[in-house]
Amino acid sequence: MTIAVDVSLVRGAFALDVAFTAPAGLTALFGRSGSGKTTVIDLIAGLARPDRGRIALDGELLLDTASGRDLPTHRRRIGTVFQQARLLPHLTVRQNLGYGRWFARHRPDAAGLGFDDVVGLLGIDHLLDRRPAGLSGGEGQRVAIGRALLSRPRLLLMDEPLAALDAARKAEILPLIERLRDGAGIPIVYVSHAVSEVARLAGTIVVLEAGRVTAAGPAEAILRRGDLGAYHAAEAGALLEMVVEADEPVSGLTRLAGVAGRLVVPNLARAVGTAVRIRVPARDVIVSLGHPVGLSARNVLSGRVLSISPTGESAALVEIDCNGAVLSARLTRASVTTLALAPGHPVFAIVKSVAFDPEGVGTGWASGVMEI
Template identity: 70%
Template structure:
């Protein structure tokens, strides 16, 4: 009987674990799989990370995969270490995640609180505030999640907007403003959780976006890809 790409990958991981390794190296393990097979095997890799008790070095160019799985990230450039640190700190930096390859963004630790009866969306709570996202109804309340928000999908307002279709509005204040190519990378501190936004230099001037300025962060519910939201195990390194 033929095996799917995802099944073959699980068999390969199982064979590696039978050798009782002290360290597991996964070099682009999903590169040859289509999106459906990736969605099939990513939860399996999460279980491997959380339950096998084996340190994992996961090598990938796919920022979405790294954001979902990693707790510590090392960025290599021309064979040298360009940066290393917690995933949420490294993946926010637009200088380390080029726009032509992927988009830098925030990683937020959230807890699934339940379904919102008015919208049919799933309600998440965390340090940054509340988020309404689609497609997580099958996960039980109390599940700890890591949610990635690409900087390009974040709008910044100096006044709380009204009459808006976007479901998610977080309050905070500007933490940093850093020129990044033709745009500006802005970090907003939402109760201690940092959200990244990418805006134009003109917007920075017109809105007066300087450190300490109170602002509102606006995120559409449609921004969130359920396949990119992973379970969170903060005490396990990968």
């Protein structure tokens, strides 16, 4: 199921003009605050109307200003999860979930998860008799996600659902979103300005800047780019798909293998053969012309320079092809000149083993991210 969006509006000094197609899976609307991400979500949900545009879900027009079609929000079959849980304070968790089931009753032919399935998936069975005032932020968001799922949506919109949570609560919710993405069979459009969230969750990324789409495509291609403005250039990095090859108990390290080569990272407590996705920020990659000797860094990957792109007055992003996997390195232009780097030049990419967050690792392709 895909959603196609082509809309524009002007609200005071803010102008939005975006067009993109979101395929099945999780699509992230990514950009800094004020770029228009939430406005796009509101337009898809039917909570706002553009001056001009079309929105189609799996070929069905939800909105077409040219013909006057504007399907009401309750008929769009879209579930929405906001930054705040927005639960009804006078109802218990069970009754709040029932609010979502009420919408599903008006959709007898709609497929979706049942009450027990959702409660089990989100781990909220022990919360059913509580009221919202007795829930933590993370528990409230679980219930809000459950309410959205029980409405049997054909699309789930998530507008920065982790923004109001602390690190511990985010760590609870991220695996749930992964499970929804991989097992619920519902496409998700996810709003965020946090690179770590987007890298961990997204299969597709749409980058917004000042109400415009500046880039869109597969996550691994978008996140390593450095030509999307200073904000995005600073966060550029590569995504690598790796497999746990072995643990080194004596050293407390885990060895990973992938197309790019082998990497050594702090112990992941993952079974051999487990697939993980790693994000390697471009700012943490060092480039050498020869194989390094006498360094503490244990990760050295060989490759060839693929491209060199300026990312400001003094910096450049160097893409390195490591046996088909592409790494990015953020260097000064002076370093590029000193090393005489050019496309096709053989180099070695060096990354420290300890420069990452092991708590960010999940399992399964595209289901977890660690930064090294």
